[in-house]
Each structure stands twice: as C-alpha cells, then as structure tokens.
Amino acid sequence: MMTAEEYEESLRRLNLNVYMFGERVENVVDNPIIRPSMKAVAATYELANRPEHEDIMTATSHVTGKKINRFTHIHQSIDDLVKKSKMGRLLGAYTGCCFQRCVGMDTLNALSMTTYDIDAKYGTDYNKRFIEYLKYVQEKDLVCCGAMTDPKGDRSLRPHQQKDPDLYVRVVEERADGIVVRGAKVHQTGAVNSHEIIVMPTITMREEDKDYAISFALPSDAKGITYVIGRQSCDTRKLEQGDIDRGNIYFGGLEALVIFDDVFVPWERVFMYKEYDFSGQLVEQFASYHRQSYSCKVGLGDVLIGAAQTIAEYNGVDRASHIKDKIIEMNHLNETLYCGAIACASEGHREPSGTYYVNTLLANVHKQNVTRFPFEIARLAQDIAGGLMVTLPSERDFRSSDIGKWMDKYYKGRSDIPTEYRIRMLRLIENMTLGTAAVGYLTESMHGAGSPQAQRIMISRQVNLKQKQRLAKKLCGIVEE
Amino acid sequence: MGKVKVGLKYCGGCNPDYDRVKAVEYIKEQLGDAIELVPAQTEDTDMVLVVEGCEVCCVDLAPFSSRPVIIVKSEEDAQSFVREIKARYEH
Numbered sequence: 001m002m003t004a005e006e007y008e009e010s011l012r013r014l015n016l017n018v019y020m021f022g023e024r025v026e027n028v029v030d031n032p033i034i035r036p037s038m039k040a041v042a043a044t045y046e047l048a049n050r051p052e053h054e055d056i057m058t059a060t061s062h063v064t065g066k067k068i069n070r071f072t073h074i075h076q077s078i079d080d081l082v083k084k085s086k087m088g089r090l091l092g093a094y095t096g097c098c099f100q101r102c103v104g105m106d107t108l109n110a111l112s113m114t115t116y117d118i119d120a121k122y123g124t125d126y127n128k129r130f131i132e133y134l135k136y137v138q139e140k141d142l143v144c145c146g147a148m149t150d151p152k153g154d155r156s157l158r159p160h161q162q163k164d165p166d167l168y169v170r171v172v173e174e175r176a177d178g179i180v181v182r183g184a185k186v187h188q189t190g191a192v193n194s195h196e197i198i199v200m201p202t203i204t205m206r207e208e209d210k211d212y213a214i215s216f217a218l219p220s221d222a223k224g225i226t227y228v229i230g231r232q233s234c235d236t237r238k239l240e241q242g243d244i245d246r247g248n249i250y251f252g253g254l255e256a257l258v259i260f261d262d263v264f265v266p267w268e269r270v271f272m273y274k275e276y277d278f279s280g281q282l283v284e285q286f287a288s289y290h291r292q293s294y295s296c297k298v299g300l301g302d303v304l305i306g307a308a309q310t311i312a313e314y315n316g317v318d319r320a321s322h323i324k325d326k327i328i329e330m331n332h333l334n335e336t337l338y339c340g341a342i343a344c345a346s347e348g349h350r351e352p353s354g355t356y357y358v359n360t361l362l363a364n365v366h367k368q369n370v371t372r373f374p375f376e377i378a379r380l381a382q383d384i385a386g387g388l389m390v391t392l393p394s395e396r397d398f399r400s401s402d403i404g405k406w407m408d409k410y411y412k413g414r415s416d417i418p419t420e421y422r423i424r425m426l427r428l429i430e431n432m433t434l435g436t437a438a439v440g441y442l443t444e445s446m447h448g449a450g451s452p453q454a455q456r457i458m459i460s461r462q463v464n465l466k467q468k469q470r471l472a473k474k475l476c477g478i479v480e481e
Numbered sequence: 482m483g484k485v486k487v488g489l490k491y492c493g494g495c496n497p498d499y500d501r502v503k504a505v506e507y508i509k510e511q512l513g514d515a516i517e518l519v520p521a522q523t524e525d526t527d528m529v530l531v532v533e534g535c536e537v538c539c540v541d542l543a544p545f546s547s548r549p550v551i552i553v554k555s556e557e558d559a560q561s562f563v564r565e566i567k568a569r570y571e572h
Contacts (some may be wrong), residue, residue: 051520052502052532055540056493086495093496302496 001058001069002141003049004042011038011193014221018192018256020229028192032238034229036246037254040099041143041193043091044071056087061138062354063131071105072138074112075356081345085295089338092299096432098253098440100190102296104144106289107198108134109355111215111271114282116353118275126271127353133217133269137196145194145220147185147258148286150202159205159212169199169260170211171273178266179273181214184259189448191256192227194220199260201272204280213279215272216265224263230255234435242395244424247431253440284458288344288360290449291367295341297374300432300441301334307429308381314413314422315386326380333373340366361462364455371452374445378433389426390434398423484514485566488529488548490521490540497534504559505532511563515570521545530562 002010011029018025018034025031029038048057048069059073059080060066075081084105091099112134115126137144150159153167162168169183185199198217205213218225232254234245243249272278309327312318344362351357382389388411398407398420408419431437446452473480491501508530509518521529522544529545531538533554542550553559 051489052491052494054493055491056495083493086493090493090495 004046007045018227036252040095040251071101081348085341085345088295089299092296093302095251096303102293103146107146110286112355142195144196145191159209168212187255201279205276210274210276213276217269224261226259228257232436244395247427288363291363294370298338308384364458368455486526488521488526492533
C-alpha cells in the first residue's frame with residue numbers, strides 16, 4: 001500500500017493535460033485550487049496506514065492474499081459491504097467533503113460481475129483481462145476514476161441518433177492491437193487526482209448503439225486525454241491570502257470534464273466491446289454500488305451538525321428549546337441516512353462471480369433519501385447559524401490594522417469565545433451549504449450516482465407489489481381464484 | 482513482576498463514541514514502563530488489548546483466541562484497564 005506522501009509523489013510523475021480558466025495547468029499537484037482535492041484523496045491513503053483505522057480502510061485481496069487498500073478491493077462478504085458503508089462515513093467526517101475515490105471502487109466491483117457474466121454468455125475472456133488489471137491496481141494501490149456520464153446532447157435521441165455522434169463515448173476504429181475511442185465524460189469526480197480512468201457506458205444500449213457499448217481502462221495521462229476543471233462556488237477564495245474564508249482549510253472535492261480525442265486502448269484493457277445486451281447490467285450494478293457509497297454524506301452531516309451545535313453555543317442560543325429540537329432533527333435525518341447505508345450492505349448477496357452485491361432496492365431507497373435529507377440538514381444549519389454567515393466581511397477586513405478592531409468588536413458573540421472562532425465556524429457552515437463543499441454535500445447528493453428519478457424507477461422495478469397486495473387481500477378476507 | 486507485553490488492536494473507528502487514540506495515550510502515560518504495547522499480530526504477547534469505538538465491538542477476535550483478550554470500549558474501560566495492570570504490577 002502507498003502512503004499519502006507516496007501517493008502525492010506518484011501524481012507528480014503523471015503528465016496530465018489539465019486546463020482551468022482557459023490555461024494549461026503546468027503543476028497540477030501544487031495548484032491552490034486543485035490541491036485541497038488531492039489532499040482529500042490522500043486521506044484515503046493516510047487513514048489506511050493508521051492502526052486505528054486499518055480494520056475499515058484495508059482488506060485482504062481475494063486474488064493475491066495481500067493486504068490492500070479497501071478502495072481497490074472486490075467485496076467478498078457481507079462484512080466487506082458493511083465496512084464499505086462505514087468507511088464512507090469515516091472519510092466523510094474526516095475530510096468534510098467528497099474524497100473522490102469511491103467511484104473507482106464501485107467501477108471495479110461492477111466490472112468484476114459484468115465481465116464474468118459476459119464471458120459466461122459469449123465465451124469471451126473479459127474477466128481474465130479484468131482480474132489481471134485488478135492485480136495491477138491493487139499492487140500499485142492506484143486511484144481509479146470511474147467515468148460513466150456522457151454529455152448526452154439531445155436527451156430525446158438515442159446515441160446513434162445524435163447530430164454529433166461523439167456526444168456519447170464510442171469506438172471509432174478497430175485495430176489488431178486495440179481500439180481507438182472518442183467522446184467525453186462530464187463532471188468526473190477526482191479525475192485529475194487519479195492514476196487510471198475506467199470508462200463505462202452511461203445508459204442501456206441497443207443493437208444500433210453497439211459502438212457505444214464499450215468499457216475500458218486507460219492511464220490518466222494517456223495521449224489524447226484532456227481535462228477541464230469544473231468551477232465551484234467561491235473557488236477562487238483558495239487563491240486569497242489567509243485561510244478563514246475557505247471554510248474547510250484542508251480539504252475539498254473537484255470535478256472535471258474528461259475529453260477522449262481519438263485515444264488508443266489496447267485489447268487487454270477492454271472489458272466490454274459491443275456486447276450491448278450487458279450495458280444495462282453494468283450501469284445498474286455500478287449505480288447500485290455507487291448509491292450505497294453516499295454513506296459519505298452521513299460523515300459530512302456529522303461535521304455540519306457539529307458546526308451547527310458549536311455556532312449555537314458561540315452565539316449563546318444552545319439552550320433554546322427550538323435550537324435543541326433542530327439539532328435533534330438534523331441528527332434524526334443523518335442517522336436515517338446511515339440506516340439505509342448499513343441496510344443495503346447487510347442485505348447484500350453473493351453473485352455468480354463471487355462478488356458480493358448490495359441490495360439494490362435498499363441502495364436506491366438510501367440514495368433517494370440522500371437527494372433530500374442533506375438539503376434539510378443544510379437548511380437547519382443555516383437557520384441556526386443566522387444570516388451573518390453570508391454578510392460577514394472578508395478575513396482581510398478582520399486582519400486590517402484600520403478596521404480590524406471593529407470587526408473583532410462587532411462580530412463578537414459570547415464574551416468568552418474569540419471572535420475568530422465564531423467567524424471560522426460560520427465560514428465552515430457557508431462552505432458546506434453554499435460554498436465549494438456544497439457541490440459535494442448538496443448538488444452531488446441530488447444528482448451523483450443518478451438523479452432522483454433514476455432511483456424512483458429502480459424502486460418501482462424492485463418492489464414486489466403483488467406480494468403486498470396478497471397480504472392485504474388475505475387479511476380482509478378476499479379469496480381470488 | 483516484569484513488564485507486561487500487550488498486543489494492541491483497534492476497531493476501524495467508523496463513528497467512535499470517544500477518542501480511542503487518546504485513550505491509548507492515557508494508558509501509555511499511566512502505565513509507563515509497566516507495559517510494552519506492540520501490534521496485536523505479534524504472537525508472544527501476554528494479552529491483547531482490543532480498543533473498540535462503540536458497543537458494537539466489531540473486531541474479529543478469532544485471531545487472538547490463544548491469548549487473554551481485554552476489551553476497552555469507553556474512557557472508563559481504559560481507566561479500569563490501567564487500574565488492573567497497576568494492581569498486577571504492584572504484586
């Protein structure tokens with residue numbers, strides 16, 4: 001396993017083609033806007049190397065028998081699935097943001113099942129290729145970016161019907177030694193902090209879309225890949241002097257547009273090639289795992305609840321009954337999320353490939369809750385924090401030799417609490433509810449791993465309504481032929 | 482009595498009720514030279530100290546079946562452990 005320091009050094013050896021604000025980023029690792037996101041991924045290495053977290057953060061590889069980072073593990077038991085949910089809460093609480101590495105873990109696990117099932121039907125050797133690739137990822141302890149979401153263009157049209165055929169990633173050339181791919185993947189979490197990019201289809205493909213039914217892995221600095229960093233609210237505060245106005249002074253999440261401009265993929269890294277009838281399965285299995293992964297938001301909720309309670313104390317209102325009740329409500333919502341994350345893992349099962357898979361109904365119910373509860377928790381945090389959170393002057397005003405004394409005087413809460421503590425806590429709440437971290441805590445909770453309607457469709461498919469009707473009819477005496 | 486060799490094992494710490502690392506620091510501070518803390522996988526320890534973050538106590542104890550196991554799942558348990566070792570050391 002790599003240490004956090006070794007991970008950072010490994011990124012320095014990559015030659016990524018990254019753009020931000022219209023310019024190429026020459027030093028990705030040290031860029032002040034990108035670096036907090038790298039540090040959040042590095043936390044997945046840091047905690048795995050600590051004895052007080054190794055039980056959750058590490059696992060034993062089923063292919064090599066070696067100790068590995070859980071983010072590269074293929075789940076071999078219900079206990080593995082439960083530990084994955086717990087790991088999400090742990091890292092969410094530790095970083096207060098998206099730590100970006102779960103998407104690769106979910107991709108690896110979905111591919112372990114889908115490649116096996118394709119081989120069973122068609123006699124192909126995708127699973128063998130995949131296992132060799134997995135060994136490489138586990139041995140090197142790599143970060144994989146799981147790339148699913150295509151730009152999609154006109155949503156009413158199938159991929160092959162689009163005016164521009166590149167709006168879904170597709171194969172444009174087949175060679176003896178591999179394939180050439182073109183297209184893009186949007187809002188790719190942690191892409192510029194990854195060693196590998198693993199591409200999957202974004203929707204169920206049909207025969208006429210089979211050029212789009214492909215899955216493959218590439219080194220993140222492969223020739224022809226370009227990254228364009230996504231903007232976040234308040235992102236340029238990271239360029240300012242001081243650290244208070246950043247809210248979270250250590251960590252942050254980050255997304256990018258990933259463009260594949262005729263990129264060559266050798267056959268040994270192709271895991272699905274035009275088997276369109278398995279594209280839906282891969283999407284569904286990845287999505288269900290990834291919906292479980294939103295256990296991370298429970299950890300972020302822990303941080304936000306802690307911040308809300310603390311600012312209530314700093315403001316001297318923590319004993320008010322309505323404040324206490326709001327804190328109770330925040331905890332109720334947060335722990336309800338945790339119930340779903342644990343339940344979908346505990347009710348998982350073994351697939352023919354040997355991989356353990358979450359209960360898809362419960363994973364979708366969990367994620368559906370995640371599309372709602374963090375918004376209510378954030379609303380209550382803002383309610384408790386008060387409007388000061390969005391009207392506070394900047395850190396430079398607090399540091400000003402001219403007006404700093406007034407900042408300190410008029411922004412004081414309780415007399416025994418330094419004004420700076422109060423400001424720092426308000427900035428953290430701002431960061432999580434409408435600043436850079438709100439990308440992860442709120443909008444990602446809404447749309448990540450599929451928008452709310454995607455879960456509702458899955459819930460309607462998974463629920464056994466007929467059985468529920470039978471129960472009702474029996475109890476009221478309806479006997480049907 | 483000689484130094485007590487103790488194998489240390491933490492749970493994963495997903496959502497602990499107290500600071501487990503601080504509790505172990507307290508034990509080290511209180512017991513000083515009376516104990517030697519080593520990783521739990523070290524076979525020849527006098528006992529294994531399992532530091533759990535909550536009542537779930539999720540650590541798999543099977544690998545430690547040949548040795549006495551003491552479970553700490555709160556700050557109070559850490560204090561009890563210190564008292565027990567001190568009593569043993571004094572005798």
